[in-house]
Amino acid sequence: MARVDMTETENGGAARREGTATRFAGRLRALRGDRGIWRRGILIALCAVLLTLLMVFHADIPNRIGNLGSLTETFLPWLGLFVPLLFVLALLRRSATALIALVLPAVVWLNLFGGLVVDKSAAGGDLTVMTHNVNADNPDPEGTARQIAASGADVVALEELKGDMVPVYEEGLAGTYRYHSVQGTVGLWSKYPLRDAQPVDIRMGWTRAMRATVAAPAGEVAVYVAHLPSVRVKLNAGFTANQRDNSANALGEAISHDPRQRIVLLGDLNGTMNDRSLNAVTSQLRSTQGAAGDGFGFSWPASFPMARIDQIMVKGVEPVSSWTLPETKSDHLPIAARVRL
Incomplete structure (x- = not known):
């Protein structure tokens, strides 16, 4: 009986060893034979x-067809969403080729926008500025005015001021801002004296831009307020922005001729800093969000911000911090910045 038990044990152990060796050999063959790991996922x-x-x-995508280049640049940061999507597809396909290829767009996106992800804000500064497209159809201008007054900004620019709503904003902001000027559909409110307030011609046929000198305690600064024409995305015409582009060129020309060293531009430019069509402006000024912001600072649409088309830009002053403020009843978020004169 003992010999029989030994024989059975030896046979069982041999069978187990043979089974383990077979499985191991099978795995080796699978690894050696799975050359598809490099062939799969070529499309990805x-x-x-x-x-x-x-x-x-x-920047080389032409604007000749529906301003496709500007449309791409407006939503350029969102292209990064395709990286994790393609990553998941590459994992599902078990494709080494696709995974390696995904390093390229990931690195490029981080190079373009990685600096915006981190918080670059600092303490200090001499002047807090704010801009808000309040929306001509704002159902609660009184409440919007209260939110603006409570923002703590020293200088406030408002765009899309409808004529019959101007008195509402004037009344709501009078207790906080002693000085103000309204030119057409834009206005500037300030805790500090304003001088030389006047419209700026941006070739629209009516006034949607202005300039004034703010006599802040730390020094005088030229402040521009602008609301560039809206853009539209149409199936038959693409990204229609010709009027916006012409106005941007006119605004850039006015800024280039300004004698002041310190300049702040506040407004709804209906375009992002990446949009080449705003080069006449962006080539002269720095974005406070890009220099000292926390995140992308998307401002439109307020319900689900996808682009920063509202801008605070400066020349001759140092951005310290930049941020978006809580939603009002407008379709834009207000944005603010702290600068050092």
């Missing part, structure tokens, strides 16, 4: 390369 890898090229050469 190609999409990753195309995404990389789109981000690298966005």
